[in-house]
Amino acid sequence: MLKVGNENNMEKNKSAIIVGAGLAGSLWAVYLAKAGYKVTIYERRPDIRLAEISAGKSINLALSTRGWKALDTVGVGDQIREIAIPMYGRTMHDLEGNLTYQPYGKEGEAIYSVSRGGVNAKMMDIAEHDGGATIHYNHECLGADTKKGVVYLKNKETGEELSDQADVVFAADGAFSAVRYSAFQKLDRFNFSQHFIEDGYREILLPAGEGGEYQLEKNALHIWPRGRFMLIALANEDGSFTCTLFMPHEGDAGAFDKLNSKERVNTFFKTTFPDFYEMMPNIADVWEDHPLSSLGIMRSYPWHDGKTALIGDAAHATVPFYGQGMNGAFEDCTVLHELMQKHNENWESIFPEYSLVRKPDGDALQELSLDNYYVMRDFVGDSAFLLQKKIEAKFSALHPDKWMPLYSQVTFSEIRYSDAHKNGLRQDKIMKEVMASMENIETNWDSEEVMNRILEKI
Amino acid sequence: MLKVGNENNMEKNKSAIIVGAGLAGSLWAVYLAKAGYKVTIYERRPDIRLAEISAGKSINLALSTRGWKALDTVGVGDQIREIAIPMYGRTMHDLEGNLTYQPYGKEGEAIYSVSRGGVNAKMMDIAEHDGGATIHYNHECLGADTKKGVVYLKNKETGEELSDQADVVFAADGAFSAVRYSAFQKLDRFNFSQHFIEDGYREILLPAGEGGEYQLEKNALHIWPRGRFMLIALANEDGSFTCTLFMPHEGDAGAFDKLNSKERVNTFFKTTFPDFYEMMPNIADVWEDHPLSSLGIMRSYPWHDGKTALIGDAAHATVPFYGQGMNGAFEDCTVLHELMQKHNENWESIFPEYSLVRKPDGDALQELSLDNYYVMRDFVGDSAFLLQKKIEAKFSALHPDKWMPLYSQVTFSEIRYSDAHKNGLRQDKIMKEVMASMENIETNWDSEEVMNRILEKI
Numbered sequence: 001m002l003k004v005g006n007e008n009n010m011e012k013n014k015s016a017i018i019v020g021a022g023l024a025g026s027l028w029a030v031y032l033a034k035a036g037y038k039v040t041i042y043e044r045r046p047d048i049r050l051a052e053i054s055a056g057k058s059i060n061l062a063l064s065t066r067g068w069k070a071l072d073t074v075g076v077g078d079q080i081r082e083i084a085i086p087m088y089g090r091t092m093h094d095l096e097g098n099l100t101y102q103p104y105g106k107e108g109e110a111i112y113s114v115s116r117g118g119v120n121a122k123m124m125d126i127a128e129h130d131g132g133a134t135i136h137y138n139h140e141c142l143g144a145d146t147k148k149g150v151v152y153l154k155n156k157e158t159g160e161e162l163s164d165q166a167d168v169v170f171a172a173d174g175a176f177s178a179v180r181y182s183a184f185q186k187l188d189r190f191n192f193s194q195h196f197i198e199d200g201y202r203e204i205l206l207p208a209g210e211g212g213e214y215q216l217e218k219n220a221l222h223i224w225p226r227g228r229f230m231l232i233a234l235a236n237e238d239g240s241f242t243c244t245l246f247m248p249h250e251g252d253a254g255a256f257d258k259l260n261s262k263e264r265v266n267t268f269f270k271t272t273f274p275d276f277y278e279m280m281p282n283i284a285d286v287w288e289d290h291p292l293s294s295l296g297i298m299r300s301y302p303w304h305d306g307k308t309a310l311i312g313d314a315a316h317a318t319v320p321f322y323g324q325g326m327n328g329a330f331e332d333c334t335v336l337h338e339l340m341q342k343h344n345e346n347w348e349s350i351f352p353e354y355s356l357v358r359k360p361d362g363d364a365l366q367e368l369s370l371d372n373y374y375v376m377r378d379f380v381g382d383s384a385f386l387l388q389k390k391i392e393a394k395f396s397a398l399h400p401d402k403w404m405p406l407y408s409q410v411t412f413s414e415i416r417y418s419d420a421h422k423n424g425l426r427q428d429k430i431m432k433e434v435m436a437s438m439e440n441i442e443t444n445w446d447s448e449e450v451m452n453r454i455l456e457k458i
Numbered sequence: 459m460l461k462v463g464n465e466n467n468m469e470k471n472k473s474a475i476i477v478g479a480g481l482a483g484s485l486w487a488v489y490l491a492k493a494g495y496k497v498t499i500y501e502r503r504p505d506i507r508l509a510e511i512s513a514g515k516s517i518n519l520a521l522s523t524r525g526w527k528a529l530d531t532v533g534v535g536d537q538i539r540e541i542a543i544p545m546y547g548r549t550m551h552d553l554e555g556n557l558t559y560q561p562y563g564k565e566g567e568a569i570y571s572v573s574r575g576g577v578n579a580k581m582m583d584i585a586e587h588d589g590g591a592t593i594h595y596n597h598e599c600l601g602a603d604t605k606k607g608v609v610y611l612k613n614k615e616t617g618e619e620l621s622d623q624a625d626v627v628f629a630a631d632g633a634f635s636a637v638r639y640s641a642f643q644k645l646d647r648f649n650f651s652q653h654f655i656e657d658g659y660r661e662i663l664l665p666a667g668e669g670g671e672y673q674l675e676k677n678a679l680h681i682w683p684r685g686r687f688m689l690i691a692l693a694n695e696d697g698s699f700t701c702t703l704f705m706p707h708e709g710d711a712g713a714f715d716k717l718n719s720k721e722r723v724n725t726f727f728k729t730t731f732p733d734f735y736e737m738m739p740n741i742a743d744v745w746e747d748h749p750l751s752s753l754g755i756m757r758s759y760p761w762h763d764g765k766t767a768l769i770g771d772a773a774h775a776t777v778p779f780y781g782q783g784m785n786g787a788f789e790d791c792t793v794l795h796e797l798m799q800k801h802n803e804n805w806e807s808i809f810p811e812y813s814l815v816r817k818p819d820g821d822a823l824q825e826l827s828l829d830n831y832y833v834m835r836d837f838v839g840d841s842a843f844l845l846q847k848k849i850e851a852k853f854s855a856l857h858p859d860k861w862m863p864l865y866s867q868v869t870f871s872e873i874r875y876s877d878a879h880k881n882g883l884r885q886d887k888i889m890k891e892v893m894a895s896m897e898n899i900e901t902n903w904d905s906e907e908v909m910n911r912i913l914e915k916i
Contacts, residue, residue: 034725181643185652186634189707189752193651249647294647 014038014345019141019179023116024312024329025172026123030074031337033131035345040164042139042153044173049121058143060234060242060322061114061119062087062221063409070330073337076126082157083118085235086110091220097275101220105412111221111323113234115242119326142176144169146187149307151179159381168347169308172329172406174297175317179312185198185331187305196296197319197373198251199229200256203290206280208239216241216281224273228377229254231273243276249294256292295319301359311336316362322410328365328417332358364421368410389430391445395454402458403427430457472496473624473805476607477599477637479542481574482770482787483630484581488532489795491589493803494520498622498817499585500597502631507579518692519577519699520545520679520781521570522869529787530796534584541576543693544568549678555733559678563870567678569781571692573700577784599631602641607765609637627766630731633756638768645763649735654754655777655831657687658707658714664738666697673737682731684701687712689731690897707752714750753777755824759817762809762854769794774820780868781831786823786875790816822879826868846889849903853912860916861885888915 008416014037018025021043029039040186063071063084071077088110089103104111127133138156144154150165171179206377209215212398216222220235222241229247236242248255254272259265262284264371269277270283277283303310312329335358336350378384396403409415416422434453435441444450472495476483479501487497502641521542523531529535546568547561562569585591594613603610608623617749642648667673672693674680680699687705695702706713712730718721720742727735727742735741756775761768770787793816794808801807837843853863864882868872873881892911893899904910 174642181639185639189654189754191651191653193649193757195649195651196647295645299651341877 015040015168017042017164017166017169019144019148019151019169019171020044020173020177020314021124021127021135021137022174022312023120023123024171024314024328024332025170026120026127027070027074027330028170028172028311028333029127029133030076030131031333033127035340037167039127039131039133040166041133041135042141042151043135043137044140044156045137047124047135047137048117049124054421055158057295060113060236060244061116062234062324063114063119064323064327066324066331066334066414067327067381068081069414070334076123079115079122079126080119081112083122083237084112085237086112087221087234089220091217091222093222093224093273093275095272095274105408107278107414109310109408110192110219111411115234115236116272116326117239141173142182144171144179144183144308145306146179146183146308147306152400166368167307171308171310171314172196172312173314175296175313177310177314181312183308184300184305184310190305191299192303193299194296195299196294197370198248198250199244199246199373199377200292200294201244202256202287202292204231204243204280204283204286205289206233206241206243206276212239214241216240224276225376226254226272231276231375246295249292256290259287262287280347291437297370298367299363302352302355302356303359303362307347309336309351309354316366318366318369319373320369321376322365322369324365324369324417325412328362331361335361361417364417368406368417368421368424372448385434387437387442389443391435391454392427392431394446395451398451399455402455429452433457459493463874473498473626475500475607475622475624475627477609477627478502478597478631478635478772479578479585479593479595480630480770480858481581481784482772482790483579483628484578484585484689485528485532485534485788486628486630486769486791486794487591488534488581488589489791490503491538491585491591492532495625495800497585497589497591498624499593500593500599500609500622501595502598502614502636503594503595505582505593505595506575507582518571518694518702519571519574519784520692521577522785523871524782524789524792525785528792529794529871530901534581536571537580537584538577538807539570541580542572542694543571544570544677545679545697547566547678549675549680551680551682551731551733553730553732565868567866568677569869571679571694573694574784576695599636600640602627602637602766603764604637604641604645604766605764607666612905625765629766629772630770631772633754635768635772637712637766638698638758638772641766642758642763642768644665644894648758648763649759652754652756653757654752655828656706656708656748657704657835659704659753660745660750662689662738662741662744663747664691664699664701664702664734670697672697672699674818682734683731683834684712688834689734704753707750717745720745735892757821757824758836760810760813761817761820762813765805767794767809767812774824776824776827777831778827780823780827782827782868782875786820789819793819819875822875826864826875826879826882842893845900845903846893849893849908849912850885850889852904856909857913860913888912891915 001303016037016039018029018039018041021041025041029041030038031042071080089101124135128135140154140156141151142154143152144150146164149167149169150163151169152163154161171177173179185192198349206215216233218235224231231243231245233241233243250257259268265287266284296317297319300310300315303315311332313325318325336354339350339353392405394403406420406427409420409423434450434457438450438453471725474490474497476487476493476499477495479499483499487900490497526535529538547559550558561752563863582593586593598612598614600610600612601610602608606623607625607627608621608628610621612619629635643650664673674691682689689701691701691702708715717726723745724742754775755777758768758773761773769790771783774786776783794812797808797811850863854863864878864885867878869882892908892915896908
């Protein structure tokens with residue numbers, strides 16, 4: 001019997017262009033290559049594997065369930081596990097250096113610290129060697145014809161301008177996507193917004209101890225919460241920690257524009273993060289090793305036009321406060337892959353459904369991230385808020401089938417972001433009602449009465 | 459005594475570039491020229507005065523108090539009055555062709571119908587001849603260095619690329635501002651959004667009668683409200699009316715995507731706007747004379763960077779449902795002019811204050827426009843809403859010093875848009891409370907009791 005069509009992958013008569021060899025782009029390249037596409041990636045930067053060049057400004061990243069799902073589906077999860085460090089909970093550091101520990105989920109549940117550069121390099125290897133994808137570095141995208149599947153490029157080494165065309169094009173070129181700015185944003189009725197929050201961030205590398213040992217517990221995410229600003233630390237493989245200070249750009253005190261001398265930086269760390277300062281008394285000297293960066297949320301719709309689609313940050317960049325930027329981008333691959341199967345690789349059906357179905361989840365991811373920013377900023381020290389979380393944890397432990405904490409829905413499940421967001425709002429409403437209706441809730445918060453009251457309202 | 463500095467306008471040692479010779483750009487050119495600046499305008503389109511070319515897609519515009527203020531301050535109001543037609547109220551056309559008339563304000567208060575092209579051409583004349591400004595047509599803006607006050611341009615006739623530099627640069631290049639897209643949007647922490655509403659619009663030219671006469675009352679704005687869509691008509695000087703149909707782009711019925719044949723257009727107008735159809739039975743033949751256009755709101759912040767500022771639609775494009783787009787753009791000139799005097803033309807002080815002070819008014823202008831879209835779309839046939847407006851009108855007539863209707867605040871006053879918006883919300887809250895607290899409000903709406911209840915709440 002004659003075999004026709006796409007079953008023979010050797011022929012590679014299907015082609016795809018991916019703009020951007022970052023996290024989403026390189027993972028999606030593996031998916032497309034395995035589905036038999038001739039994949040060409042154009043990346044603005046040089047090959048991060050050959051040069052000591054940062055793969056973009058970035059905090060260390062936390063891989064969680066959605067990310068692993070997308071990696072495992074295409075068989076690359078285990079290779080990433082080799083460079084991932086589990087974090088089973090968060091360790092809070094107070095002003096006196098006292099530590100408090102909160103597990104993230106149930107026994108054995110963890111989020112995984114990975115370096116953006118490390119994951120990216122490994123994924124590029126896989127895309128090239130296992131997938132047969134071609135990556136062109138130093139190629140800046142100048143524009144695109146979304147309808148025709150054409151991208152216009154400039155070779156930054158030779159200055160040459162060129163174009164390429166494929167059956168489908170994916171813009172995985174990040175929060176400041178050139179394809180989105182130069183092509184999508186000029187489409188009639190394309191909705192878009194970029195909104196920067198008041199806070200920025202600066203990375204700090206806490207080196208390994210003298211014997212190469214970790215100076216902090218390796219398997220936890222460390223947080224120094226200080227009200228309007230905070231410092232966090234995630235372990236690297238070599239014993240160092242990548243730390244990030246989040247703080248307002250401008251302000252009266254505790255703002256980046258006030259930390260404008262070595263002396264001020266030194267005093268600030270000494271008084272605000274004394275236990276951290278003890279490990280790193282040279283903080284003022286390395287303060288400017290990493291740039292001060294901004295934090296923005298980019299919304300867009302639709303996520304496709306003609307033969308071209310936006311994925312990952314190019315479609316729905318978010319602030320990092322829920323640790324879901326990479327996971328959400330990887331989940332885009334899961335969704336697109338499922339739609340490829342559902343629609344038998346008919347992109348004219350896949351793309352509209354992708355925009356329509358996935359957009360509410362991108363929105364919810366952004367809302368959840370922004371909510372968590374406000375929580376961390378304004379409520380982390382609020383006693384009513386902390387009491388509510390304590391009651392929720394107790395109730396969830398009693399009735400795990402009836403109440404999954406929002407954090408677990410987002411981090412340890414594949415519940416759609418939009419459903420998790422709705423569930424979270426409903427749970428919050430129930431908790432607020434219960435807490436308002438009870439007298440002496442501060443003392444009898446773990447009573448049967450309180451637990452039953454919640455049960456009634458579910 | 460030796461005179462120094464800017465007092466001698468002859469020398470023109472101060473220079474300004476304006477990108478865009480539209481309404482805001484050409485008016486602002488007059489302001490700057492009169493203040494002694496050597497003004498150079500770069501306009502993407504050919505000279506509209508020489509060619510039969512539309513000055514952009516546009517409904518006829520309604521000039522009101524804020525617009526006149528800005529025109530009169532720089533002495534050009536009377537020249538525009540020559541081509542303006544007063545509209546003292548709105549005339550509603552129902553399905554049977556019955557007319558209802560509502561005055562816009564008090565005796566003698568009117569908004570003024572002007573053609574965008576007509577005002578624009580006159581303003582270009584004034585800028586060139588009275589102001590000595592130079593307008594370069596067919597010059598497309600490719601980019602800008604906002605810090606240095608440089609713009610990069612392409613002469614579309616010769617293909618030549620060039621740049622120009624001045625002390626200050628103003629981007630008056632409209633809703634799709636090239637300066638904003640190519641320069642501002644790439645600035646760190648520049649907030650921006652473009653949001654398109656579900657409705658689009660199409661213009662229709664209702665010609666003068668056979669003897670050149672107006673086929674409708676000239677001194678009114680005509681509205682055919684039909685729930686989810688509406689037709690409006692504003693008089694032109696030559697006896698014709700510029701009419702605009704606002705309607706959803708897509709939908710089950712009464713949507714542009716359903717009016718896709720001459721037969722459907724004909725049937726739609728015959729059944730939906732019978733009195734209009736009688737005047738224009740050839741509507742289906744001229745349906746495609748004007749393009750279907752979209753309606754969007756563009757928000758941005760800040761409105762300045764370095765030596766460059768956004769004005770008019772480039773800063774705060776809005777939907778046209780309050781008739782304030784042009785008036786708001788002209789008021790930007792009033793505000794900038796006042797700040798020039800306050801800060802003695804020190805742009806380093808003027809620009810930050812302009813961004814900070816004027817932004818809330820741009821936001822409020824957009825909120826008011828969007829609110830009015832929803833009002834026209836969803837509430838215009840709502841009996842409670844109509845009752846509320848009736849009570850408000852009665853109360854305002856009784857106590858004109860205590861209650862200026864929101865429409866009058868926006869249209870016939872110079873109250874800041876942001877204050878008008880706040881006042882409107884407060885008035886709405888009072889009215890809702892009064893109406894909810896009274897029994898039989900439908901019958902005793904004009905009673906002393908109701909009027910006193912409002913009085914108590916103010």
